[in-house]
Amino acid sequence: MQFSTIKGLNHVKARLIEAANKDHVAHAQLFLGPEGSANLAMAIAFASYLNCEDPGENDSCGSCPSCLKNQKYIHPDVHYVFPVSSTKKITGKDVVSNSFLKEWRQFLEGDVYGDISDWSVVFGGENKNLNISKEESRSIIQKLSLKAFEGRYKVVIIWMPEFLHPAAANGLLKVLEEPSEHTVFILVAHDREKLLGTILSRTQLVAIRSFDHLEIEEQLIAAGIPEERASHLARLSGGNLRLAFRTASEQAGDQVSSAKDWFRFCYGRNMKELVRRSDEFHSMNKLSQRGLLKFALSLLRDTLLVHYGDSQLLKLPEQEKDFVRKFSQVVTPEKIEPLSLLFSQALFHLERNASAKMVFLDLSINVSQNLNLQHLEAKH
Numbered sequence: 001m002q003f004s005t006i007k008g009l010n011h012v013k014a015r016l017i018e019a020a021n022k023d024h025v026a027h028a029q030l031f032l033g034p035e036g037s038a039n040l041a042m043a044i045a046f047a048s049y050l051n052c053e054d055p056g057e058n059d060s061c062g063s064c065p066s067c068l069k070n071q072k073y074i075h076p077d078v079h080y081v082f083p084v085s086s087t088k089k090i091t092g093k094d095v096v097s098n099s100f101l102k103e104w105r106q107f108l109e110g111d112v113y114g115d116i117s118d119w120s121v122v123f124g125g126e127n128k129n130l131n132i133s134k135e136e137s138r139s140i141i142q143k144l145s146l147k148a149f150e151g152r153y154k155v156v157i158i159w160m161p162e163f164l165h166p167a168a169a170n171g172l173l174k175v176l177e178e179p180s181e182h183t184v185f186i187l188v189a190h191d192r193e194k195l196l197g198t199i200l201s202r203t204q205l206v207a208i209r210s211f212d213h214l215e216i217e218e219q220l221i222a223a224g225i226p227e228e229r230a231s232h233l234a235r236l237s238g239g240n241l242r243l244a245f246r247t248a249s250e251q252a253g254d255q256v257s258s259a260k261d262w263f264r265f266c267y268g269r270n271m272k273e274l275v276r277r278s279d280e281f282h283s284m285n286k287l288s289q290r291g292l293l294k295f296a297l298s299l300l301r302d303t304l305l306v307h308y309g310d311s312q313l314l315k316l317p318e319q320e321k322d323f324v325r326k327f328s329q330v331v332t333p334e335k336i337e338p339l340s341l342l343f344s345q346a347l348f349h350l351e352r353n354a355s356a357k358m359v360f361l362d363l364s365i366n367v368s369q370n371l372n373l374q375h376l377e378a379k380h
Contacts, residue, residue, distance in 0.1 A: 001044040001071065001112065003059045007215040009038060012208060016046050017058065025050065025153075026204035028176045028185040033208030035190050035290075036240025041112045042208055043157050043186040044070070047078050050184065051151030066151055073105045077151040079143055080104055083116065083130035083163035084123065096136045113242040116160060117286055132164045137171030144180055154183045161187045162194035169196050176202040191351075210239025220244060238294035247291060259295055260323060266368040267330055274364040282357035289356055293347050300336050300343075303328045335370055342366050 003013045019025050033039035045060070048070040052060035060067050069075040081097045082104060090099050097104070103123040107114060110122070120130065140156060158164075164172075176185055176199070187203055189195060211219075213234045219241065220230035225248055237244035258280070265273040281289060306328040331339065346363045350356060 001041055001048060002062050002067075003042075003045045003049070006038045006041050006045060007219055008211065009042065009208065012042060012206065013045075013058070016042075016206070017049065020046075020050055020055075025184055027179050027183060028187070028203045029206050030187045030189060030195075030200070030203040031206045031208055032189050032192055034210050034239065035115050036113055036237070036242040036244075037208050037210050038113070038241075039190075039208040040157075040159055040188045042206075043188050044073075044108075044112065046186065047075075047153075047155040047157060047184075050153045050155060051075065051077060073108055075151065076149040077153065078155045078157065079140070080157050080159065081132060081136060081140060082119065082159040083132055085120075085125040085128035085130045087124045093135050095133065096139050097132075098139065111242065111245075113245075115242060116163075118242075130163055132158070132161070132168050134165055134167035134171055137168040140172065141175055144175060144183055152182060154180075155186065156183070157186045157188060159188045161189050161199065162191050164196075164199075166196075169199055173198055173202065211241050212239065216241055216244050220248060223248075235298060236291060236295050238291070238298065240291070240294075243291050247288070259292055259299075262364070263296075263299075263327065263367075266364055267371045269368050269372060274368070275361065278357050278361040278364060281360045282355075284356075286350065286356075289350055289360075290347060293343050293350070296343050297340060299324065299327065300331070300340050303331050304333065304336055307333050330371055339367065339370055342370070 003017075006013070031039040031043050048067055049055055049060045051066045051070070053064035053066050054061040060070075062071075066075060070078060073080070080101070082100075084095055084097060084100055086092075086095050100123050107119050107122045111118065116130065119125075120128070144154060144156070161169075179185065185203070187195075187199070192200070213231075216234040216237055216239070217227075217230045220233055221227055223245070225233070229248075233244050233248050236247060258277075262274075262277050265277065281292065284292070302324045306325060342363060346359050349359050
């Protein structure tokens with residue numbers, strides 16, 4: 001993994017490279033970015049640059065022994081820590097990252113932008129509670145007691161520190177604050193609110209934004225997806241590259257059509273269909289559920305553009321533009337804010353593992369009431 005394989009984010013790359021070249025690398029850094037962002041990819045690229053034997057001005061060389069090992073995720077001075085759970089073969093004190101390195105490399109080679117559910121499928125931990133255990137923190141401290149084998153830096157990449165067991169987090173505090181020389185911790189996280197304040201206070205923040213529309217579109221086109229569909233999928237993804245590619249492999253048109261029908265049922269107060277749709281949405285995977293809600297939020301944004309005369313900014317297929325124009329006749333500007341709040345709250349609850357069926361049914365009822373507010377007020 002090199003910086004050049006990551007689209008955009010040039011200011012972040014420049015900042016990291018400058019720190020390395022000036023020997024001002026913070027010993028503990030938090031690469032914070034939303035799901036589907038480049039935070040893990042950026043951490044791996046940075047680790048590669050730090051130990052590159054012939055680094056360039058803008059990237060690692062990609063061909064020295066250190067870079068070649070990093071590309072295969074086998075560099076002896078780059079250690080990975082990630083959430084795991086027991087499996088049929090691995091239990092007890094063996095439930096630590098080292099026991100799953102083969103599966104971890106498989107996961108990274110498959111998609112470095114994958115999420116925790118993707119990782120669970122790879123190592124066989126579906127439907128189990130994942131965490132980074134206290135035993136893991138002891139393993140980290142033991143590894144850092146040794147000198148670097150080959151590289152200049154020992155790098156510890158902790159993916160999803162939100163899953164740190166409190167005992168593990170406390171066990172890492174001292175080593176985060178006073179690591180051995182030329183040791184760099186990179187914590188790769190999505191949700192700042194789930195991290196302990198004591199962890200946050202010991203790390204330097206590196207904010208990784210979501211990919212923008214054009215960056216995702218470019219990568220989809222490079223993967224062979226037609227330009228118009230790539231543009232549509234990029235908009236649907238909400239900046240999540242993993243979602244964009246997963247949706248591309250599914251029947252994206254059917255999903256969008258389903259969302260439009262759902263809005264029509266909400267407006268028509270068709271409770272029978274709304275209950276059925278809630279069951280349908282419940283059966284979708286979590287990534288698709290979130291994608292559906294983010295599509296609804298983007299639809300509200302497009303509706304606002306239509307209301308304020310900026311419909312020329314809509315980068316949509318003509319058929320979808322027509323739907324937005326009709327939708328704007330129902331969704332007046334004063335309805336957009338409360339509707340946006342409803343969808344944002346639904347996203348919040350889904351991300352905290354609330355029942356998708358209950359979330360979507362509750363959302364359907366509230367959206368229906370909002371869309372029909374004028375009719376209900378007229379009756380009274």
